[in-house]
Amino acid sequence: MKKFEKLNSTVVPLPIENIDTDQIIPARFLKATTREGFGNNLFRDWRFDSNDQPKADFVMNDPTYQGKILVAGKNFGCGSSREHAAWAIQDYGFDVVVSSFFADIFKGNALNNGVLPITVPEDFLEKIFEKVFENPETAIEVDLENQTIKIAETGESYAFEINPYKKSCLINGYDDIDFILSHKAEIEAFEQNR
Amino acid sequence: MGKTLVEKIWDAHVVKRQEGFPDMLYIDTHLIHEVTSPQAFDGLRKRGLPVFRPQQTVATADHNVPTLNQHLPIQEELSRYQVDMLTKNCKEFGIELYGLGHPYQGIVHVIGPELGITLPGKTMVCGDSHTSTHGAFGAIAFGIGTSQVEQVFATQCLLQQKPKTMKIEVNGELGNGVGAKDIILYIISKISAAGGTGYFVEYAGSAIRSLSMEGRMTICNMSIEMGARGGLIAPDQTTFDYIEGREFAPKGEQWDQALAYWKTLYSDEDAVFDEVLTFDAADIQPMITYGTNPGMGIGITEEIPTTESQPENERPSYQKALDYMGFHDGEGVLGKPVDYVFIGSCTNSRIEDLRQVAAFVKGKQKADNVEVWIVPGSKQVEAQAKQEGIDKVFEEAGFMLREPGCSACLGMNEDKIPAGKYCVSTSNRNFEGRQGPNARTMLVSPLTAAAAAVTGKIVDVRELV
Numbered sequence: 001m002k003k004f005e006k007l008n009s010t011v012v013p014l015p016i017e018n019i020d021t022d023q024i025i026p027a028r029f030l031k032a033t034t035r036e037g038f039g040n041n042l043f044r045d046w047r048f049d050s051n052d053q054p055k056a057d058f059v060m061n062d063p064t065y066q067g068k069i070l071v072a073g074k075n076f077g078c079g080s081s082r083e084h085a086a087w088a089i090q091d092y093g094f095d096v097v098v099s100s101f102f103a104d105i106f107k108g109n110a111l112n113n114g115v116l117p118i119t120v121p122e123d124f125l126e127k128i129f130e131k132v133f134e135n136p137e138t139a140i141e142v143d144l145e146n147q148t149i150k151i152a153e154t155g156e157s158y159a160f161e162i163n164p165y166k167k168s169c170l171i172n173g174y175d176d177i178d179f180i181l182s183h184k185a186e187i188e189a190f191e192q193n194r
Numbered sequence: 195m196g197k198t199l200v201e202k203i204w205d206a207h208v209v210k211r212q213e214g215f216p217d218m219l220y221i222d223t224h225l226i227h228e229v230t231s232p233q234a235f236d237g238l239r240k241r242g243l244p245v246f247r248p249q250q251t252v253a254t255a256d257h258n259v260p261t262l263n264q265h266l267p268i269q270e271e272l273s274r275y276q277v278d279m280l281t282k283n284c285k286e287f288g289i290e291l292y293g294l295g296h297p298y299q300g301i302v303h304v305i306g307p308e309l310g311i312t313l314p315g316k317t318m319v320c321g322d323s324h325t326s327t328h329g330a331f332g333a334i335a336f337g338i339g340t341s342q343v344e345q346v347f348a349t350q351c352l353l354q355q356k357p358k359t360m361k362i363e364v365n366g367e368l369g370n371g372v373g374a375k376d377i378i379l380y381i382i383s384k385i386s387a388a389g390g391t392g393y394f395v396e397y398a399g400s401a402i403r404s405l406s407m408e409g410r411m412t413i414c415n416m417s418i419e420m421g422a423r424g425g426l427i428a429p430d431q432t433t434f435d436y437i438e439g440r441e442f443a444p445k446g447e448q449w450d451q452a453l454a455y456w457k458t459l460y461s462d463e464d465a466v467f468d469e470v471l472t473f474d475a476a477d478i479q480p481m482i483t484y485g486t487n488p489g490m491g492i493g494i495t496e497e498i499p500t501t502e503s504q505p506e507n508e509r510p511s512y513q514k515a516l517d518y519m520g521f522h523d524g525e526g527v528l529g530k531p532v533d534y535v536f537i538g539s540c541t542n543s544r545i546e547d548l549r550q551v552a553a554f555v556k557g558k559q560k561a562d563n564v565e566v567w568i569v570p571g572s573k574q575v576e577a578q579a580k581q582e583g584i585d586k587v588f589e590e591a592g593f594m595l596r597e598p599g600c601s602a603c604l605g606m607n608e609d610k611i612p613a614g615k616y617c618v619s620t621s622n623r624n625f626e627g628r629q630g631p632n633a634r635t636m637l638v639s640p641l642t643a644a645a646a647a648v649t650g651k652i653v654d655v656r657e658l659v
Binding site: 015016017018020022023026027028030031032033034035045050073074075078079080081082083084086101103104105108109112113122126163164165175176177179180181183184186187190191 | 209210214215216218220229230232233236237241246257258272273275276279321322323325337338339340341342344345348349350351352353355387388391392418421423486487489507508510511514604605606613623625626627628631632
């Protein structure tokens with residue numbers, strides 16, 4: 001898994017609530033049997049019309065807004081367990097997703113792929129949207145070691161939470177299988193003792 | 195202090211608990227299907243690992259299979275390849291597969307219970323969010339991503355934070371024409387599509403107790419639609435009667451032992467839940483969704499809430515949803531014309547659902563303006579329906595009984611609703627484009643769907659039963 005430590009980037013703002021995984025990657029694109037290439041179809045039906053032409057009013061088609069951080073409304077990633085959603089976000093080039101609330105399964109899938117989901121309070125999220133729409137060059141600084149997210153221009157920051165184990169996985173690029181396999185004897189003992 | 199049911203089952207499956215780490219949770223049964231498994235099998239190959247406990251893994255093909263002419267090769271190339279990959283992977287890694295053509299094939303959450311694979315007290319996972327369905331038997335069952343599918347393949351374990359617990363009680367008697375689907379749509383409309391996030395929900399109360407296993411599965415199935423990781427119901431005589439004699443259920447002495455254990459599976463009286471919600475069954479009428487998430491639901495005689503009644507920062511998303519659906523603030527839904535009716539999905543495709551629909555439509559005709567697709571949850575459900583003559587009832591009414599699969603619930607196969615069309619659906623999600631690009635979904639119970647099929651519009655089924 002890719003390592004993550006720090007990031008300083010402009011952002012793509014998507015102030016919509018309850019963005020579900022069917023929007024992030026529609027089911028008809030789940031027929032691939034590899035993990036690659038899903039970025040092309042990220043937010044497919046919001047990005048492109050039925051003739052595959054980019055929709056001008058969608059933020060990802062607006063060159064004003066670019067960056068490695070996606071900022072979205074609350075309850076991001078609700079719905080299906082498809083990890084393809086996390087793969088699409090990563091493949092498109094996002095390393096961080098910021099929201100005031102994440103759906104459980106999406107959050108786990110993102111962390112398992114080196115994409116950092118950061119939960120911030122509603123008012124901090126509003127501040128980011130406000131600043132970015134005022135000035136699209138607004139940069140956000142993410143520091144995983146110190147668990148902080150900062151609006152560079154104003155210095156306003158928030159100390160986010162992350163499970164210490166998951167944090168060390170991201171920083172070191174480890175995944176859960178490496179960890180669980182190191183405890184195989186205990187799994188077998190558990191099976192014996194049932 | 196006593197334990198909740200979730201805590202009892204969870205704690206019995208913890209292989210290792212360590213400060214600062216998620217619990218290492220042992221998984222009894224792993225269900226897999228063609229869409230979320232290929233990358234996990236690839237991962238195993240790259241690491242040079244076998245499937246650790248293949249005999250605790252069961253596979254079927256359901257998500258992208260066609261629901262017509264299943265005896266012929268799958269026409270759509272990518273779908274065929276994905277289903278072929280599942281066959282190849284199961285063979286290579288020694289996993290039992292109930293693939294196309296097998297008498298046990300069907301939607302993964304329909305076949306687990308009907309084969310007696312789903313049992314009280316188990317931990318069960320699948321790369322599908324509706325795995326919560328199996329909680330109806332008093333099991334801890336939840337959906338996982340593909341990286342976790344690979345973890346379970348490799349270790350039969352998952353690293354999981356112990357969830358918070360919520361009890362949702364529904365007491366009293368349901369009105370005529372109101373069923374399990376209406377209960378769960380009602381609860382989600384009250385607590386929102388995110389109201390259960392971070393929780394495992396236990397459903398309780400007299401209205402839940404009175405439901406059949408099929409009804410309980412419908413309730414637990416949609417736990418994920420309120421954001422909950424899973425939902426479960428303490429097993430009782432209804433549960434035991436359903437399981438006894440099924441293909442893989444324990445038999446003889448093993449049955450007696452299992453039953454004794456299952457009878458200990460309930461929340462202790464002094465157990466403390468992190469959250470408790472209580473609803474009155476008498477308040478619930480037939481439900482319908484009008485928006486683009488399952489929390490956007492109303493009683494069928496109610497009006498669509500106004501944009502102004504929504505929190506200010508959520509108004510743009512709310513308005514976007516109404517625009518997508520072609521609906522307006524404050525209008526009612528009764529009498530609105532319907533283009534498609536879909537009766538199927540892991541929420542409502544079991545034999546009881548088909549029986550209920552058949553009993554209602556017997557002697558009636560499908561409305562001319564509607565196309566009706568009925569997709570049984572499994573080959574066993576399909577065979578049972580034919581044995582009972584339900585297929586004939588549908589045929590005479592002008593409905594099409596197709597072959598098993600996930601079908602128009604998510605439109606991965608050919609069963610898509612055309613752009614702009616309204617589909618009254620017994621499935622679980624009304625997201626934008628879920629049933630096909632720009633399709634408009636309204637979630638309802640099988641009975642309300644049947645009423646829409648014969649009238650061609652949204653009607654209050656209580657007036658017809």
